[in-house]
Amino acid sequence: MASVCGFSTPIIERKCRNVLTSPTLSPRKIENLAVFNGSTTGVSLFFNKGQHWRFKPVPVAGSRDGVGGTAGDDPDDSLQASIEKSKKVLALQSDFFQLIAERRKMVSSIRSHTTDLDEDDIFLEQKDKSLPDVDLTSSSPVRTDEDKNASILSSSSRVTSAMEEVPEIRPSDKVGDEPEVDLPSEKASNLDSTQQLKTTDSKAFKSDVLPSFPSSSSYPARVTAAENENSTKSGSGVVGEVHDPAVEVEKPPPLAGANVMNIILVAAECAPWSKTGGLGDVAGSLPKALARRGHRVMVVAPRYADYAEPQYIGVQKKYKVDGQDMEVSYYHAYIDGVDFVFMDTAMFRHMQSDIYGGKRQDILKRMVLFCKAAVEVPWYVPCGGVCYGDGNLVFIANDWHTALLPVYLKAFYRDNGLMSFTRSILVIHNIAHQGRGPLEDFRSVGLPDHYLDLFRLYDPVGGEHFNIFAAGLKTADRVVSVSHGYAWEIKTVEGGWGLHGIINESDWKLQGIVNGIDTEDWNPQNDVHLRSDGYTNYSIETLQTGKAQCKAALQKELGLPVREEVPLIGFIGRLDQQKGVDIIAEAIPWMMDQDLQLVMLGTGRQDLEELLRQFEAQHRDKVRGWVGFSVQTAHRITAGSDILLMPSRFEPCGLNQLYAMCYGTVPVVHAVGGLRDTVQPFNPFEESGLGWTFDSADASKLIHALENCVLTYRDYKESWDGLRRRGMMQDLSWDNAAQKYEEVLVAAKYQW
Numbered sequence: 001m002a003s004v005c006g007f008s009t010p011i012i013e014r015k016c017r018n019v020l021t022s023p024t025l026s027p028r029k030i031e032n033l034a035v036f037n038g039s040t041t042g043v044s045l046f047f048n049k050g051q052h053w054r055f056k057p058v059p060v061a062g063s064r065d066g067v068g069g070t071a072g073d074d075p076d077d078s079l080q081a082s083i084e085k086s087k088k089v090l091a092l093q094s095d096f097f098q099l100i101a102e103r104r105k106m107v108s109s110i111r112s113h114t115t116d117l118d119e120d121d122i123f124l125e126q127k128d129k130s131l132p133d134v135d136l137t138s139s140s141p142v143r144t145d146e147d148k149n150a151s152i153l154s155s156s157s158r159v160t161s162a163m164e165e166v167p168e169i170r171p172s173d174k175v176g177d178e179p180e181v182d183l184p185s186e187k188a189s190n191l192d193s194t195q196q197l198k199t200t201d202s203k204a205f206k207s208d209v210l211p212s213f214p215s216s217s218s219y220p221a222r223v224t225a226a227e228n229e230n231s232t233k234s235g236s237g238v239v240g241e242v243h244d245p246a247v248e249v250e251k252p253p254p255l256a257g258a259n260v261m262n263i264i265l266v267a268a269e270c271a272p273w274s275k276t277g278g279l280g281d282v283a284g285s286l287p288k289a290l291a292r293r294g295h296r297v298m299v300v301a302p303r304y305a306d307y308a309e310p311q312y313i314g315v316q317k318k319y320k321v322d323g324q325d326m327e328v329s330y331y332h333a334y335i336d337g338v339d340f341v342f343m344d345t346a347m348f349r350h351m352q353s354d355i356y357g358g359k360r361q362d363i364l365k366r367m368v369l370f371c372k373a374a375v376e377v378p379w380y381v382p383c384g385g386v387c388y389g390d391g392n393l394v395f396i397a398n399d400w401h402t403a404l405l406p407v408y409l410k411a412f413y414r415d416n417g418l419m420s421f422t423r424s425i426l427v428i429h430n431i432a433h434q435g436r437g438p439l440e441d442f443r444s445v446g447l448p449d450h451y452l453d454l455f456r457l458y459d460p461v462g463g464e465h466f467n468i469f470a471a472g473l474k475t476a477d478r479v480v481s482v483s484h485g486y487a488w489e490i491k492t493v494e495g496g497w498g499l500h501g502i503i504n505e506s507d508w509k510l511q512g513i514v515n516g517i518d519t520e521d522w523n524p525q526n527d528v529h530l531r532s533d534g535y536t537n538y539s540i541e542t543l544q545t546g547k548a549q550c551k552a553a554l555q556k557e558l559g560l561p562v563r564e565e566v567p568l569i570g571f572i573g574r575l576d577q578q579k580g581v582d583i584i585a586e587a588i589p590w591m592m593d594q595d596l597q598l599v600m601l602g603t604g605r606q607d608l609e610e611l612l613r614q615f616e617a618q619h620r621d622k623v624r625g626w627v628g629f630s631v632q633t634a635h636r637i638t639a640g641s642d643i644l645l646m647p648s649r650f651e652p653c654g655l656n657q658l659y660a661m662c663y664g665t666v667p668v669v670h671a672v673g674g675l676r677d678t679v680q681p682f683n684p685f686e687e688s689g690l691g692w693t694f695d696s697a698d699a700s701k702l703i704h705a706l707e708n709c710v711l712t713y714r715d716y717k718e719s720w721d722g723l724r725r726r727g728m729m730q731d732l733s734w735d736n737a738a739q740k741y742e743e744v745l746v747a748a749k750y751q752w
C-alpha cells in the first residue's frame, strides 16, 4: 500500500497509477520523475525492478517537522491540506513529465530521421539541452494526446503533426486550472516541422557566421548576382506575404564570399555568337564561372549579326569616332547567370565572318567605338532592370582590341575624379597582335594630346610607332596572361614582340592564369556534335567502344579508309605562323612513310590553306585538309582522333590540347607557353604524364616525339590506355581559373 507521510492516500495512488501505467512511460522516465518529485513536493515515488511502485515520505525544506506542510495548527487539517496539495501537484507534474518525455522522444526521433547536416544537429542539440531547463515552478499543466504521441516515432512525416499538437507551456496558467492548448498558427502548420526547426535556428546561425558583403556605395541600384537571381525568382511566381525562410536556408553563400564584385568582361568575340579562336571561347565561358562564384557578371561584345537570344532593350547612344557621330544600341540576354550585352552599330554589321577584317583604319575605328561605348555600359544598359553602376566594378579587357578601354577609363573618368573606384584588368591572349600603326593613328582614338606618350613605342622592327597594346598595358590596374609559361615568355625579347620592356616594368602587376574549358560544350559525354552521323557520346567508362565508334565515324565522314588499328592524328587551328603548320609540312614526307592518317582543320593565311589542300591532293588515302571554320568538325576531330598535334611556335595557353585530353585524345605538343604548363610529358617508367612534348619548334623534334607516341599506341596498349584515362580524369573546368581571376580582381580593387 502506498502512503504519503505514513497515511493512506488512495486518491494519489490512483492518480499515480494512471501516470505510471501510461504506455509511453518507461521505468527510466519514472525514475526521472521520482528524482525530480522528491525535491519539490514532500513525497517521492520509487519502484523496484518488477515495476511495483509506492510512495515514500521525504523531508521538505522549511517544514517544521521536516515532513510535511504547515496548513494549520490542527495536525489533521494540516495533513488534509498537505494531501490535497500533493494530489494536485502530483497530477499536474505527472502530466507535465509526460510532456517532457514525449518531447524528448520527438527530438530523438527527428534526430534519427533527419540526415541533414550539422546545422540541424546544432539546433537539436540546443533543443534537447533546453528541456531540463524549463522552469517547473511556473509551468502550467498541459494536455497531450497520448495515442498520437505514442506513434510519432514511426515516421518522420508524423513528426509534423506531433509538433503541431504539442501545446505550448504558458507560465501564466495556474495550478489546477483546466489546461489549455495553444493551437499552432496557420503559417507554422503549413511548414514541415523539421523545416520549422531548421529555419528558426539557421537564421540565428547564419547571421552569426556569414561575412558581410560589400554593399552599394556610389550607385544605389547595384545588385549582386545572388540578389539578381532572387529578384528573378520572385518575379517568376514566388508570391505572397509569407516569406518562406526555408528557401533562404538552402541558398548557399556565394563562393566569392566577401569578394563579390560587379564584373564586365569586354571582348571583340564571344562564343557561341562570334568566334575566330580561343578568345571567343574564353569570353563565352570564363564569365559563367565567375558568376557561379557569386559575382554579378556582364559580357559586352559586338553584335556582328542577328543573334537569336539577345533582345533589343531600347537604349541608344551616340559617340564620336574620328569626328563622326556613331550611334550604338544594345541587345541583352541573361544566360547561365551572365548578362550578355551586344553592342549594335553600323560598323559591326555584316562582319560576322571577318571580325578583324578590313583596312587597318577601319578596324581601329571599330575598336575605338567599341571601347568608348563599353566603358559607359554600366551607366546606360540596365540588366534585369538595373544598371551595374561604377561601385565595386571591374572591367576585364582582352587583347589589343579592347586595350583602349583601360585608357579611356583613365583619361575620361578617373583622371577627372569619376569612376574612381572602378578598376581594369587587361588579359593577354596573344601579344603578337598589338594594334600597331603610324603615330598619326593617335588622332583616331580621340584622346587629349598628352596621352600620346602612352601609345608611343620604339622597337627595331617597327621604329617609332603607335601601339594600342602598349597603352593598355601601362594603364590597366592588373595584367593577366593566359598561362604561367607565357607570363615568363612575354618578358623575353623573343616572346614579348617588342612589348617585353613595358611588361618587365609592369612585372608587379602581371600574373599567369591557365585557361579553363567549358565542360558543358566540350564534354564527350554530352557533346551535341557526337549525336549523329555514326558518332556517339562516351565517357571514361565507355572510352574503348565510344572512341572507336567516333574514330570510325570520322574516317567515314571524311572518306578515309575505316581502319581501327591505324593511328589517326588530328590538327585544328588558325593557319598562321604561330600554329606551326609549316613544321607539319616539313614532317609530311616522314609521316606519309608511316601507316597513319592525318586530318587537318583550319583557316587563315592563304599560302597555308593552299598547303592543306596540297597535302590532301598528294596523299588522298592518308590525309584530309579541311579548309574552313567548322565548330562541329572541330568537335568530331577531337573525339575521333587518337592523337592531337600542336607544333605551335608559341602558344599563350592553347585550348585544343585541353579539349583533346578531355576526350581521351593524346596530345603531342611543342613544350612552349601554356602547352608546357598543361601537357606533362609521358614517363614510361612511372606510367605518368599526359602526352609527348618536344623542346624546339622543328620538324626533326616533332618526328621524334610522334614516333614514340605512335610506338606506344601500337605496342604498349596499357600505357596508351593510362595516358588517355589520366587526361580524361583531370579537372580542367573554369572553376579553378575563375577563383584565381577573382584574386586578381580583388588585388586591383584595393590598389591605388
Ligand SMILES: Nc1ncnc2c1ncn2[C@@H]1O[C@H](COP(=O)(O)OP(=O)(O)O[C@H]2O[C@H](CO)[C@@H](O)[C@H](O)[C@H]2O)[C@@H](O)[C@H]1O
Pocket (backbone or CB within 6 Å): 276, 277, 278, 279, 281, 282, 429, 430, 482, 515, 572, 573, 574, 601, 602, 603, 628, 629, 630, 631, 634, 651, 652, 653, 654, 655, 656, 674
Ligand atoms: N578552323 C576551325 N574551325 C573550328 N574551330 C576552330 C578552327 N580553328 C580554331 N578553332 C577553335 O578555336 C579555338 C582555338 O583556340 P586556341 O586557344 O588554340 O587558339 P587561339 O590561338 O585562337 O587563341 C589565343 O587565345 C587563347 C585563349 O586565351 C589561347 O589559348 C591561345 O593560346 C591564344 O593563341 C578552339 O576552340 C578551336 O577548336
